[in-house]
Every structure is written in C-alpha cells, then in structure tokens.
Amino acid sequence: MNFLQWHGPQAQLIITEPELIKEILNNKDRAYPKAKAPNYVKNLLGDGLITSGGEKWLKMRKLANHAFHAESLKNMIPEMISSSEIMLERWRHHESKEIDVFREFKVLTQEIISRTAFGSSYLDGQNIFDMLTRIAHIISGNGYRIRIPGIG
Numbered sequence: 001m002n003f004l005q006w007h008g009p010q011a012q013l014i015i016t017e018p019e020l021i022k023e024i025l026n027n028k029d030r031a032y033p034k035a036k037a038p039n040y041v042k043n044l045l046g047d048g049l050i051t052s053g054g055e056k057w058l059k060m061r062k063l064a065n066h067a068f069h070a071e072s073l074k075n076m077i078p079e080m081i082s083s084s085e086i087m088l089e090r091w092r093h094h095e096s097k098e099i100d101v102f103r104e105f106k107v108l109t110q111e112i113i114s115r116t117a118f119g120s121s122y123l124d125g126q127n128i129f130d131m132l133t134r135i136a137h138i139i140s141g142n143g144y145r146i147r148i149p150g151i152g
Contacts, residue, residue, distance in 0.1 A: 041139055079115040083108055 002020070005012045012035075015021055024032045037051040045051050049060040066072060087108050091099060110129050111122035122129065 044135060044139060076112075076116045080112050083111040083115060086111070 002013065002015050002017060005014050015024060034053045034057060036053060037045075042051045047056075049057065049064060052060060087104060091104075107122065114120055114122040114125055114129075118125065
C-alpha cells in the first residue's frame with residue numbers, strides 16, 4: 001500500500017510495492033531523484049552514502065554494491081548461522097516463557113551486522129548501536145519540528 005506522508009506543507013510519497021521499489025532503486029533514467037537531506041542530518045551523519053546525491057552518491061553506491069554481491073554474501077553465511085545458533089540457545093533457556101520476538105530479531109540483525117561488518121559481537125559494541133538508535137530518534141524528531149522562516 002503506497003501512501004502520502006505530510007511534513008507540514010510538503011508531501012512525501014511512501015512506496016511499499018516491491019515492483020515500484022525495484023524500479024525506483026534501479027532509476028537508470030534518473031527519473032526519481034533522491035530527496036536532499038536537511039542540513040541538520042548532514043551535520044549529524046556527514047556527507048556519505050545516506051545523505052549525498054547525484055554523482056557522489058552514484059560513486060559511493062558502486063563501492064558499496066560489492067558487499068552485497070552473491071559471493072560476498074556467501075562468505076557471511078557462517079556468521080549468520082553462528083548468530084542464529086546463539087539466539088536459539090538463548091531461547092532454550094526461556095522454555096515455556098514468553099519471548100519478545102521483535103526485540104530478539106532486532107538483536108539478531110544487529111549481531112549479524114556487527115559480526116560481518118566489524119568482526120565483533122553486537123554485545124561487545126552494543127553501546128554503539130544504542131547511540132545510533134538515539135541519533136535516529138533525534139533525527140526523526142527534528143524532522144517534525146515546525147520551522148518558521150526567520151525564527152526557527
């Protein structure tokens with residue numbers, strides 16, 4: 001289901017249909033330009049893949065693509081399996097008890113990213129993920145603040 005999300009007077013189209021997402025991400029004709037990141041986001045995250053656009057974004061995207069090719073992903077499978085086994089072992093200790101599956105899969109995802117991207121356990125770097133979560137909350141909260149020209 002696609003829908004409009006309003007930020008004050010500006011509409012943002014949210015796309016959820018897989019075929020449309022694929023077309024937009026391919027964007028070979030540059031028919032769907034990336035929205036410019038607000039200055040406070042660039043100040044917080046820097047001028048990287050998430051916040052850049054145009055040729056700079058394209059160059060960074062090509063560099064990042066290598067990590068997601070099939071061969072690179074195959075090399076990550078042992079870490080994915082190991083992380084999943086750790087989660088399942090933790091679940092065995094909670095037999096007959098309720099488990100917050102949303103939180104568990106969030107931790108699993110963070111564990112896999114941490115192991116494959118940084119070579120360390122999520123729990124070793126949990127404070128970094130916590131800080132990134134806080135940054136995301138700050139950014140999203142800032143996006144909804146009312147800005148009055150000349151004042152805010």
